[in-house]
Amino acid sequence: MSINDLSQLYQAEAHLTALDDVLQRLELKHVSQLDALYTLMHNAAVRLEDSENKEETASQTSAATPR
Numbered sequence: 001m002s003i004n005d006l007s008q009l010y011q012a013e014a015h016l017t018a019l020d021d022v023l024q025r026l027e028l029k030h031v032s033q034l035d036a037l038y039t040l041m042h043n044a045a046v047r048l049e050d051s052e053n054k055e056e057t058a059s060q061t062s063a064a065t066p067r
Contacts, residue, residue: 003052009045
């Protein structure tokens with residue numbers, strides 16, 4: 001995955017949340033395993049955000065370092 005996938009991960013999280021709400025209303029949430037899938041998607045997004053922040057920090061640090 002790359003940082004370009006981040007918006008799609010956010011969209012997938014939103015769709016999972018909406019689906020989870022529907023299952024809750026239908027009293028079927030307990031039979032789904034969407035919580036695990038949502039957690040997986042969320043953690044992937046967090047990892048991508050963290051990797052982007054580390055790359056930005058590294059590039060700023062190297063640009064600020066006099067040679």
